[in-house]
Amino acid sequence: MDGSEPYREPRKRTRIVQACEQCRARKVKCNGEHPCLACWQHNQSCRYQEAPRTRGRSSKRLKPKAPTPLSPGNPTSTSSSLRGNGIGDRKVASTCTSSDRGPARYSPEEYRQQLELRAGIAVSNRQTGSFQFYGPSSHFCLIQRIYQRMKRQSHGRLLDAPKATDATGMGESGLERFMFAAGSAALRPLGSSVDSFLSKDMGYQFIAAYFTVIHPHMPVLDQGIITQLWDQLWDAPAPGREMKSKDLVYMTLALGARTMAREDTNRAQMLDNWADHFWAQSNDYSMLFLEPSLKGIHLLLLKAMYAFHGMRPNDAYLFLGHAARSVLALGLNRSQVANGPGAITHKLRVTFWSVYYYERLCAFFTGRPSGFLDIHIDVSLPEDTTHSSRTTLLDATRGDTDGPSTECAFLRAMVGIGQLIEKVSSELFSLANVQTLYSQRKVDTAILECDASLQKIQRTLPPYLHFFTRDRPRSELWREIQCAHLGLAFHLIKMMIRRPALVHCTVAQAQGQSLAESQTLEDLQPSIDLSIQSAKEIIDIAHSAIMDRATCMRNDVSVANYxxxxxxxxxxxVLDPLTVEHAKNIFSSVERGIHCLDQMEHHGPMTEKALSMDIMKCAKDALLLSTIEKSLEEEMTDNFPWLK
Incomplete structure (x- = not known):
């Protein structure tokens, strides 16, 4: 042993004098409680032998010290003799009969409910063999809960079938097409690439569309540099000259084609073809995964954004996961690498924190763990800069050559939301703390702390980011886009904080039991109301941006995920509406959401109104299988004709 190492006294091991019969039979460790932890987790009856077991030699040694037989009139002698053998008061209760035991500390049924609240959904692609798991915070899992509740299925279905090859709700709603990659053929360049040429002016339009729609909420590229690279692609070839960073240009063009306005069907098809073409041209990952670089991280961010626009959260999760590993490999999470004055270190911080909050959001969307640990991050947040540069957000959206400043208030607010996501995931949705969730006080404390963090973020926002103010003055386009994205992320987290209370209706509510008949569900009603209110706010913010304040956002399909x-x-x-007026109010908000999806000119692998039709079908199923009386269904369909 090294002499400099201090001596540590060995930790004393707690000895369990008597194990229950189940643990003894299975030869597992017992904690001596009643019920013990092992029996409680497996929902088994926990029994202890009435008399302690004796062993050959030790019993002979203890035989002279054995107490005399007890008389019926001396009930206290048992406790005294057991204490003399080293068994404390807590173990006295363990040796009593079942009728003498106090109430169990944990309820096996409650434990199973807590596990079910945090159960995810597993899906597989039979054609490719791909298998994916989405956690409880994903909306895929909530869709499965909808069908589970519609069919009045057992509350243990997600737990009892964790390895199901497919999911009923996903198949019936057609959403499995958003889960898996487009196919191996799409990963290779298109066969007609040598015969296809994009005009230089059209390339400028694609680049301008990217910096108008996407750059405000992902400010990692420089419009001037991307434009120069696009110009270099048109230069005459020269010996020894190799075009670098062309993958960044291709992905910028691909996303620009996705976000351009589509006046007619022919133009939409043409833009989609160009987007797929440039995306396929930048699919060489051989060096990207082996040699981390700043340009490689930017490319991964663009690939993840393209996956968002294809509504493929699994692809985005994988791209952002590798981007997270890359920034950690470069040390951008450390102050000694990315802190300091100057444009270069500022860009490093902007890149790191952009990867950070997008990776956290995507992990939360899919119900999966994040690749970041906050305890390993000490780099400072990006600050506002006051220099003349074409890298400013204002320049990117207006085309100015000189801008007043680069404002990072949006980025700092999104980082705060990303940090809060870790707390929500670990304390409300994680299985790791399922035992501590029996303390309702601890759950309430976590919710209050999350609410306080959200309020703190809200108080520090500048006026142009006040998404909660309906009558705020109209601002520049890039500010309106930032405000909308911040409001959507803010209310998503606020909605998810209370989602366990909403899902508890399926897990704990007995078949045929109304909401008013369950005292437990009555206690959860305030949290359910707050979750529903945040869902309505998401739709209102998206509707205001798409229809009025930032109409170009109808080409930003990442909004469709919210x-x-x-x-x-x-x-x-709405599956168990309190009143018909309540159901009408819910369907009015859903109708506004469908209207937003109808206005979006591209959403995922399906065009036109496919996505809104999916929502309509789900709404119709919810109405038909809800507790609304048949006589009132006609009234609902009269108010909402699309339900027919």
């Missing part, structure tokens, strides 16, 4: 999550949450709540 709208779908909000609509699914509202439809889940």
């Amino acid at each position: 709208i779908v999550s909000a609509c699914v949450t509202l439809l889940y709540h």
Whole structure:
């Protein structure tokens, strides 16, 4: 042993004098409680032998010290003799009969409910063999809960079938097409690439569309540099000259084609073809995964954003996961690498924190763990800069050559939301703390702390980011886009903080039991109301941006992910409406969400109104299988004709 190492006294091991019969039979460790932890987790009866077991030699040694037989009139002698053998008061209760035992500390049924609240959904692609798991915070899992509740299935279905090859709700709603990659053929360049040429002016339009729609909420690229790289692609070839960073240009063009306005069907098809073409041209990952670089991280961010626009959260999760590993490999999470004055270190911080909050959001969307640990991050947040540069957000959206400043208030607020996501995931949705969740005080404390963090973020926002103010003055386009994205993320987290209370309706509510008949559900009603209110706010913010304040956002399909999550949450709540007016109110918000999806000119692998039709079908199923009386269904369909 090294002499400099201090001596540590060995930790004393707690000895369990008597194990229950189940643990003894299975030869596992017993904690001596009643019921013990092993029996409680396996929902088994926990029994202890009435008399302690004796062993050959030790019994002979203890035989002279054995107490005399007890008389019926001396009930206290048992406790004295057991204490003399080293068994404390707590173990006295363990040796009593079942009728003498006090109430169990944990209820096996409650434990199973807590596990079910945090159960996810597993899906597989039979054609490719791909297998994916989505956790309880994903809207895919909530859609499965909708069908589970519609069919009045057992509350243990997600736990009892964790390895199901497919999911009923996913198949019936057609959402499995959003879970898996488009196919191996799409990963290779298209065969007609040598015969296809994009005009230089059209390339400028694609680049401008990217910096108008996407750059405000992912400010990692420089419009001037991307434009120069696009110009270099048109230069005459020269010996020894190799075009670098062309993958960044291709992905910028691909996303620009996705976000351009589509006046007619022919133009939409043409833009989609160009987007797929440039995306396929940048699919060489051989060096990207082996040699981390700043340009490689930017490319991974663009790939993840393209996956968001294809509504493929699994692809985005994988790209952002590798981007997270790359920034950690480069040390951008450390102050000694990315802190300091200057444009270069500022760009490093902006890149790191952009990867951070997008990776956290995507992990939360899919119900999966994040690749970041906050305890390993000490780099400072990006600050506002006051220099003349074409890298400013204002320049990117207006095309100015000189801008007043780069404002990072949006980025700092999104980082705060990303940090809060870790707390929500670990304390409300994680299985690791399922035993501590029996303390309702601890759960309430976690919720209050999350609410306080959200309020703190809200108080520090500048006026142009006040998404909660309906009559705020109209601002520049890039500010309106930032405000909308911040409001959507803010209310998503606020909605998810209370989602366990909403899902508890399926897990704990008995078949045929109304909400008013369950005292437990009555206690959860305030949390359910707050979750529903945040879902409505998401739809209102998206509707205001798409229809009025930032109409170009109808080409930003990443917004559709928020709208779908909000609509699914509202439809889940309408399965057991309190009143018909309550149901009408819910369907009015869903109708606004469908209207937003109808206005979006591209959403995922399906065009036109496919996504809104999916929501309509889900809403119709929710109405038909809800507790609303048949006589009132006609009234609902009269108010909402699309339900027909």
